[in-house]
Amino acid sequence: MSGRGKGAGKARAKAKSRSSRAGLQFPVGRVHRLLRKGNYAQRVGAGAPVYLAALAVRNDEELNKLLGGVTIAQGGVLPNIQAVLLPKKTEKAK
Secondary structure, X not given: OOOOOXXXXXXOOOOOOHHHHHOOOOOHHHHHHHHHHOOOOOOOXXXXXXXHXXXXXXXXXXXXXXXXXXXXXXXXXXXXXXXXXXXXXXXXXX
């Protein structure tokens, strides 16, 4: 009484890497492994290595030009602070 029915069942789908799911060339699985092994945090979320791999793509000039019109799933946005919002640098009197 396994409850699986009489059919032979579906064949297992071909494995798809997390890099290909996110549309990246950088190895998301390797970044995730290094985050876990590096003792950066007790737990590492599933989106963290995807975000870091996407940052690596966006910070690389040639890859960014190649993938300019591509939206990366769970890729986030590049960290950017407008220069106007940064504190003013004051010169110290000598």
